[in-house]
Amino acid sequence: MxxxxxxxxxxxxxxxxxxxxxxxxxxxxxxxxxxxxxxxxxxxxxxxxxxxxxxxxxxxxxxxxxxxxxxxxxxxxxxxxxxxxxxxxxxxxxxxxxxxRVIAEVSPAKILPSPPPSLVADLGRELAHIHALPRAVVPAGIPVMDTAAALAELKARFLSYGGDRPAIALAVKWCEDHLPEPVDPVLVHGDYRMGNVMVDADGLAAVLDWELAHLGDAHEDLAFGCMTVWRFGRLDRPAFGVGSLADYFAAYEAAGGGQVDPARFKYWLVYRTLWWALGCLQMGQAWRSGADTTVERVVIGRRTAEQELDLIRLLEEEAPAAERQRALPPSPDAASAPTGEPTNREMVQAVRDWIEGAIKPTSQGHGKFEAVVAMNALGIVMRDLDADIRAEDAALAGALLSGGATLAEPGLLAKLRRAALDKCAVDSPKYAALAAARGEWRG
Missing domain, CATH: 3.30.200.20 (Phosphorylase Kinase; domain 1)
Structure with a gap:
């Protein structure tokens, strides 16, 4: 109780x-x-x-x-x-x-290995139904999103967080340069993805977590669940980790949704990946300010590296072919093996092992979840102590943000790729896109 x-x-x-x-x-x-x-x-x-x-x-x-x-x-x-x-x-x-309560499965780890055959079509159809809700039934307090203003707010947040992450600066500039024309707003769920939908044997059972809903561009919803992070490792299934974009778009259009514009879809895929990168940084700020002091906040704050990796993969096609084929520079040298008294890394390892052996087995429910999060946090610290990898580069970020540097600059894409690989290896070594990027970039 x-x-x-x-x-x-x-x-x-x-x-x-x-x-x-x-x-x-x-x-x-x-x-x-x-x-x-x-x-x-x-x-x-x-x-x-x-x-x-x-x-x-x-x-x-x-x-x-x-x-x-x-x-x-x-x-x-x-x-x-x-x-x-x-x-x-x-x-x-x-x-x-x-x-x-809806009795159905919500965990992507349990749904995605064998999703119901109808699920990708269900997701497209249900999103069309959400977008078709009449404006008259939407509560007056639901805001209307102005894309240009929202992007300016993201840029201001980035600058307030230091403005020193080159991959984020690259994405901000790209979004500014590719801002789409306004469209008639529809109800946008704002968080339509695996993890926020419930599934049973018959397919989609419920859509949860409406706290980010607003009136805006339908393509924002269409793209969000297709972000790499929300595919939970199913990189071969670009629609929610469940199926193909063609099937997803066809179901959406057949259920009354508007025609999908590939360029607008790409814009929102980049925008929402940028949005989540800054959302992760914001989690760290929430912990630092004392607004939310849970361990989960600082761990999510380090997931920014996943989104930076994804942003580079989304935007690298802007670089000339020669730059996309350029070999990566080497990673920094690894730390030497410790001798003498226990190092900071070994002290952290001891605490992590204690949580795994003594705390996690006796915990239940949310307590067990928190124990796992604490272990993840200590794992990040251990890898960081070994590698001492930093993502900040204020000069390069400023140059990218202003347009003074672009992916046409010799060696810049290779540098960004190497930095993204090394940082993600510290913060999220099991992130599926990390292995894919290593293969694609020969890193």
């Missing part, structure tokens, strides 16, 4: 009538919000919440607007959860809402 038991009991009694609360447990994962599963009167529910109003500061809208959108989507025939009640201040549980 947790300190949520008493206020949740009172909330459900008022919302759903008399019953007994049982099975209250926190679900694993969740980069931003807490999710709690429980049973009430022989039915299953999920509480989605932020523990305090302060946690929601800076977001374009709060849980009441989000819940209203989920309700509208559900009523409009979209496979969104059914909301049964929204928390108020008097409920003393922070902000959030309660939904009926």
């Amino acid at each position: 947790t300190d949520l038991s008493e206020p949740l009991f009172a909330f459900m009694t008022r919302t759903a009538g008399p019953g007994a609360l049982s099975g209250l447990s926190r679900l694993s994962g969740g980069a931003n919000m807490e999710s709690w599963a429980f049973d009430w009167a022989d039915r299953s529910y999920v509480l989605r919440r932020a523990p305090s109003a302060e946690y929601m500061e800076g977001r374009p809208y709060g849980h009441p607007v989000e819940a209203a959108l989920v309700q509208a989507a559900h009523a409009g025939g979209v496979k969104a959860p059914e909301v049964v009640g929204v928390l108020g201040d008097a409920d003393a549980m922070g902000t959030g809402y309660v939904m009926r």
Whole structure:
């Protein structure tokens, strides 16, 4: 039982009538919000919440607007959860809402090895249904995205974080140079990807996590789930790690979605990869500021390297053929073998081994998840101590951002590739695109 038991009991009694609360447990994962599963009167529910109003500061809208959108989507025939009640201040549980629980699989690791045959078509069809929801049913608090303004905000954030990551600077400049013409906005889910959809034997069962929804370009949603990071290692299946882009686009268009524009799709693939690179850096800032001091935040903060690798793979076709064929410079020399007293790396190794041997086996649920995250954090530190790899290069980033340097410059692409490989090897050595890039770049 947790300190949520008493206020949740009172909330459900008022919302759903008399019953007994049982099975209250926190679900694993969740980069931003807490999710709690429980049973009430022989039915299953999920509480989605932020523990305090302060946690929601800076977001374009709060849980009441989000819940209203989920309700509208559900009523409009979209496979969104059914909301049964929204928390108020008097409920003393922070902000959030309660939904009926959908019993289906959400883990990409369990879905992607053998997805239902209909899944890629289901994903395209459901996205068309989301985009077709009438503007009149979208709550007034849902913002409209101006692409140029949003890109300018990303650039400002990059500069506020130091403005010294060359791969990010390259992507900002490319997006500025390829800004698409505005289109009539539709409802965009904003986080439509594996990990936020539930799947059963019949295919797509539910679309979760509507907190980033806005009105904007449909191609943003079309591209987001096709980012390399959200394919969870299935690099041979460019649509969500499930199937082909051709099948995905065909299903979207057949269900009433607009015609897919490949150039616009490419723009949003780059933009959202850039967005997530900065999102990872923002996680580190959230920890540094004290807004969120969980270990998960600092670990996600180091996943920026994955997105930098992906950005270079997306944009390298801008370089001349001779530069794409240029050999990579060597990596820095490895650290020498330690002697004498235990090194910092060995001290970290000892702590990591203790967590793995003594803490993780006795943990359950979210506690086990946190133990694994802590082990990952210490693994990054160990590799970093060995390699001493830095991603920052303020002079080069500034030159790329201004257009003073481009991928036509002899040796620049090779330098960026080497830096991306070495940094990703420290921060995310199991990232599937790292092995692919090594093969493609002969690195």
